[in-house]
Amino acid sequence: MLKIGIAGARGLSTMMGFEAIEGVKVTALCDLREDFLNAQAKQYNIPHTYRVFEDMVASDIDAVVIATPMQLHVPQALTALSAGKHVLSEVTAAVTMDELWWLKEAVEKSGKTYMFAENYCYMPFTQLVKAMVEKGLFGDVYYGEGEYIHAVPSLATYPDGTYTWRKYWQLGVRGTFYPTHSLGPVMQWCPGDRVKTISTYTSGHHTGSGMRQDDSTVTMCQLASGKLVKIRVDCLSPRPHNMTGYALQGTQGAFESARSDGGKHLLWLDSFGETVERAQWRDLMDYTEYLPERYRNATAEQRAAGHGGGDFFLVADFVNAIRTGQPPEIDVYKACEWTAVGLLSQLSVMNNGKPIDVPDFRNAATIQSQEIRL
Numbered sequence: 001m002l003k004i005g006i007a008g009a010r011g012l013s014t015m016m017g018f019e020a021i022e023g024v025k026v027t028a029l030c031d032l033r034e035d036f037l038n039a040q041a042k043q044y045n046i047p048h049t050y051r052v053f054e055d056m057v058a059s060d061i062d063a064v065v066i067a068t069p070m071q072l073h074v075p076q077a078l079t080a081l082s083a084g085k086h087v088l089s090e091v092t093a094a095v096t097m098d099e100l101w102w103l104k105e106a107v108e109k110s111g112k113t114y115m116f117a118e119n120y121c122y123m124p125f126t127q128l129v130k131a132m133v134e135k136g137l138f139g140d141v142y143y144g145e146g147e148y149i150h151a152v153p154s155l156a157t158y159p160d161g162t163y164t165w166r167k168y169w170q171l172g173v174r175g176t177f178y179p180t181h182s183l184g185p186v187m188q189w190c191p192g193d194r195v196k197t198i199s200t201y202t203s204g205h206h207t208g209s210g211m212r213q214d215d216s217t218v219t220m221c222q223l224a225s226g227k228l229v230k231i232r233v234d235c236l237s238p239r240p241h242n243m244t245g246y247a248l249q250g251t252q253g254a255f256e257s258a259r260s261d262g263g264k265h266l267l268w269l270d271s272f273g274e275t276v277e278r279a280q281w282r283d284l285m286d287y288t289e290y291l292p293e294r295y296r297n298a299t300a301e302q303r304a305a306g307h308g309g310g311d312f313f314l315v316a317d318f319v320n321a322i323r324t325g326q327p328p329e330i331d332v333y334k335a336c337e338w339t340a341v342g343l344l345s346q347l348s349v350m351n352n353g354k355p356i357d358v359p360d361f362r363n364a365a366t367i368q369s370q371e372i373r374l
């Protein structure tokens with residue numbers, strides 16, 4: 001039996017995925033808020049509860065899900081890894097560059113599975129585009145866009161007027177500090193590549209949010225191959241949530257995601273046989289024959305999991321990586337690189353958009369090769 005402990009009692013989005021896998025059980029839940037902890041444990045039938053993370057880690061669980069505020073992700077991951085537990089970490093991976101190096105080193109030393117729970121990479125339509133890229137249907141992919149537009153200033157304050165962690169972290173730091181929902185899927189469409197250089201500009205402060213983060217921020221990412229990726233993060237502008245702002249351009253095709261709820265994801269491929277002058281968008285979801293089999297055959301229960309069923313398959317991949325000892329789909333190197341884009345974007349903003357090199361986490365062995373170069 002693989003026993004899972006979840007830290008952060010709001011983060012039960014992974015619960016359904018774990019419970020559906022034979023030989024896996026969520027046996028422990030941890031949260032500082034005792035009333036909430038007990039209520040959640042009762043509702044989800046989780047037998048053991050802990051207020052203190054270290055106490056849960058000292059128990060007989062095999063793996064932890066870290067779904068606590070983001071400034072706790074690395075300290076808790078280090079505690080868990082050094083106790084020999086596998087880790088599934090919520091986004092972002094860390095809040096400082098040094099934390100990323102500590103994390104990478106701890107994962108390598110532990111030999112345990114660390115997976116980054118970037119669930120937008122698992123949404124059915126992002127997986128469909130990934131599969132089509134792998135089949136070569138877009139030709140040579142050379143440009144991508146990702147946007148995360150979700151107004152959350154209200155989450156920075158508790159009902160009594162005191163501030164939550166989001167005031168200081170998600171919304172308290174300048175730059176595209178929360179980059180992985182926009183960047184992750186696009187990077188999955190550029191397999192084997194990595195972000196080499198970034199440059200970030202902001203819109204400034206217009207909404208009166210009172211947050212340090214600018215209202216809208218754009219980071220341009222140059223990949224090692226020379227490809228270009230643009231990400232926009234906007235957690236403050238007043239407008240409806242748009243969680244699916246993506247685009248992709250290749251030599252033989254293009255993709256534009258739906259711009260709003262209910263809209264269509266648009267696809268054009270050279271293989272449709274139209275001249276470029278007469279090219280017409282088609283509905284991406286008419287091409288689900290390219291979806292990975294497990295998505296095509298997903299049960300109603302799997303589809304009901306968060307993010308269009310993506311949360312279900314993310315958990316399945318984490319468990320599979322633990323059981324096989326193979327690297328997980330979104331490993332610590334991707335976690336560090338994608339998170340670093342946000343952390344370094346702060347430096348770029350503070351230096352008038354100056355380009356900054358992103359270290360190569362897979363290969364930067366010496367402390368000199370980990371330096372940030374302006």
Ligand SMILES: NC(=O)c1ccc[n+]([C@@H]2O[C@H](COP(=O)([O-])OP(=O)(O)OC[C@H]3O[C@@H](n4cnc5c(N)ncnc54)[C@H](O)[C@@H]3O)[C@@H](O)[C@H]2O)c1
Pocket residue numbers: 007008009010011030031032033036051052053067068069070072090091092117118119164
């Ligand atoms: N992937 C996604 O789509 C997605 C969506 C929402 C949140 N998140 C991430 O999930 C994490 C949690 O976000 P949230 O919205 O649930 O935050 P939240 O503030 O609503 O909940 C965090 C929980 O962690 C508990 N907690 C705080 N310190 C703790 C500690 N030391 N030990 C144990 N528990 C502790 C709090 O009591 C609270 O119940 C964040 O990192 C966030 O970025 C990801």
